[in-house]
Amino acid sequence: MHAYRSHTCADLTKSNVGETVRLAGWVHRIRDHGGVLFIDLRDHYGVTQVLCDPDSPVFSEVEKLRSEYCIRIDGNVKARDESLINPKIPTGEIEVFIRDLEVLGGVDGELPLIVFGDQEYPEETRLRYRYLDLRREAMQANMTLRSDVVASMRRRMWDIGFREYQTPIITASSPEGARDFLVPSRLHPGKFYALPQAPQQFKQLIMVSGFDKYFQIAPCFRDEDPRADRSPTDFYQLDMEMSFVEQQDVFDTIQPVISGIFEEFGGGRKVDADWPQISFRDAALWYGTDKPDLRNPIKMQDVSTHFRGSGFAIFAKLLEHEGNEVRAIPAPTGGSRKFCDRMNAFAQKEGLPGMGYIFWRDQGEGMEAAGPLAKNIGPERTEAIRQQLGLDVGDAAFFLGGKPQAFEKVAGKARDVIGEELGLTEKDRFAFAWIVDFPMYEADEETGRVDFSHNPFSMPQGGLEALSGNPLDVLGYQYDLSCNGYELVSGAIRNHKLDIMIKAFELAGYDEAEVRKRFGGMVNAFQYGAPPHGGCAAGIDRIVMLLADTANIREVIMFPMNQRAEDLMMNAPSDPTSDQLMELGLRVIPQE
Missing domain, CATH: 3.30.1360.30 (GAD-like domain)
Incomplete structure (x- = not known):
């Protein structure tokens, strides 16, 4: 027999009655019924009821067990009495009489949070002891859902002719609309890499390289202020790009993927087939937001x-x-x-x-x-x-x-x-809308300075000619997909013409020398036959959040940061050692 288990805690049925089996898992709940000890033994797959009475050779050891002990038991499968069958679980017709016990991992002291039941705990407690929080049934379901959604996304993208390519995690700083996480270089003192806010430039360069269709389950890093629907540090997105496409081609490609995910994992909730295209201006007028809830x-x-x-x-x-x-x-x-x-x-x-x-x-x-x-x-x-x-x-x-x-x-x-x-x-419904015709630029109310309002690498509608007038009148081939009040997808048809790109950045205060310095890779690539291309990125965390019917994104991320961008479990961010700072040529200036 295997060292730890012959079956999982969801496997055993009436057909196994009479067998000797070995199970391993956590003590979920203990009940003492007149000297007979009943234990709900839990693993990732389910729960099996095991029991022990004074006739068992390990009764005295079973008496010492407490919640969340990790144990291995050997025992005999028995059929439950008709009146004691639990139809709510797959193993509800049987129970296992314990003949042997091994404690694989004990519990030292009081549990900071109880796994059994649905008690509410402060978020700080849950995140500090996330490994216990994740044992809870709802969290196991959320993380399984997330994994299944990602697997389904991959299959769907491969099925429509996309291949997955990986892009660098350490790169150069780029204006993507949020703050970068900077990484000091040891080999180049005083210089910094950045963690990518998105694989934006690289996926465009993949198109220039002739690969035609790209996707990636991409980690993205942004130093942002936290919200209930946004992680303050990192998130994952389904990133995709295509060559020789217009805006409608991108919509027609990604819609079956997204709607298929919601149909597969939406629990029977209605998934709208009609996705209207609403201009940014109309969305603001009709709904007061560019991510309207059309339910x-x-x-x-x-x-x-x-x-x-x-x-x-x-x-x-x-x-x-x-x-x-x-x-x-x-x-x-x-x-x-x-x-x-x-x-x-x-x-x-x-x-x-x-x-x-x-x-x-x-x-x-x-x-x-x-x-x-x-x-x-x-x-x-x-x-x-x-x-x-x-x-x-x-x-x-x-x-x-x-x-x-x-x-x-x-x-x-x-x-x-x-x-x-x-x-x-209307509840129990997923209502989607494409928001289109975003303004390319916005002006700071106090200074009047013009800057990009969205993705700086988007193609302006009207091309170079459109950039000769008032920048605030220029619309971009930029688009977002909203669902039930959340932005799920953002994308654009890219600016692949160097003269238009330089002019677009000039209107936002970047001269040509700055553009060539900051985006040298793209500038150089666009000189050698860049194809028209476009794409989008879908926020995986937010999609799973909607499917799991929770309003807090931390419920669907395995190890999230708290509202102050701290990892309480791993104690991050932490102070660097003097040796680390010296090696990097850095000095930390104390805050007053």
Whole structure:
């Protein structure tokens, strides 16, 4: 017999009754029923009930066991009494009577967290003792799901003619929109490598090298502020690139891969087949975000016309200034003063003075518009608003005014809250949308300095000619895929023409010498017959997070950092030794 096990803890069935078997795993739970000890023995695959009574030669040793001891047992498979069968587990018809026991790994002291059950523990505790946290059933399921998703992605990419190529982990710094992690060079004192924010330049160079179709399950490193849906240090993405393609070709290639993953692992939830293409401008107007949750049917609208010169002085005066707008958030079935007051309080918590509102009610002799705004602008304007928004009795609308960039984010949050509270957001569904036509550039509000707003290596729509006008009017062949309020995929058709690339960077403040210095590899490569190419990258952590139905990305990463970008288990980041610093020619300046 094998030294540790003849079967896993999910293998044994009624067909094994009478056999002598060997199992190994962890003591999940112990129950004492009148001198008979029942143990749920757990391994990665499942649970088997094992038992021991005073007739067993190792009864005294079994009595000493505690939760999470790692043990090996030998025993006889018995059928459970009919009344004691557990149909919820594969081994529920049998139990194993222990004849021999070996403790493979004991437990020293109290457990910092209990594996059995679903107790809640602070995140700091869970991350410090992650090896215990990962033993829990939900975490085992999440990590198995993640592994299966990655395997399925690989198969699907190979099936459509892509090959996987690896790109370097140590490279040069590149402006990808976040801070680099820098790595000092021992052989070149005073110089630094960078961990790649993405394999961006390398995958483009693979296309220039003539490989046509590339993909990789790629680790990416970004020194970012943490969020619930973003790791502060590293993440993995399904990275892909293709030659001789336009934007639609990329969409048509990646959509079956992503939708197939969600159909395979979505647990029966509906996966939308229709993926609309929405411009960045329209997404901001309709949803207040470039990653809209389309399970919520609410679409915001510009209703400025109805407030110009109206009796509501706040909005009327706002609209006298160029660039200001008034937008409405329709709220079907939200037509009660109580709900409207609640949403007004929500806006105040978000830092706004409040949200104006109108709600429509039946007064017996017909519909009436109610609320402070309705009184100020009169029945004619309120009726025009109602008709534009397609609302009826029992519905409401909320209003925000000013410069859109100042209130869009709050408007988007309010739309989400309204959809949730009124039961309009459809659960058990994955709703996708391509967001397209991103602006290539943005201007800093304080300095006015123009910089890239998205991927700097994207092809501007209109090519070189488009770059001769106002940079803020230039759109790029850039696109994101959103699903249920999260950005899952980001990509672009790349700028493969050297003259356009140099001009594009010039508008963002990089002269030609700087471009040639920082991106010498790509600059040189583009001089030797670069093909048109494009691609995208899908965030694996975020995809698994949605499939696992959790809002925290750390639930689907094996060993994540905490909110302060610390690894509490491995004590990272840590202080370097004096010898390490000396070897690298570095000195740490103490923080005041």
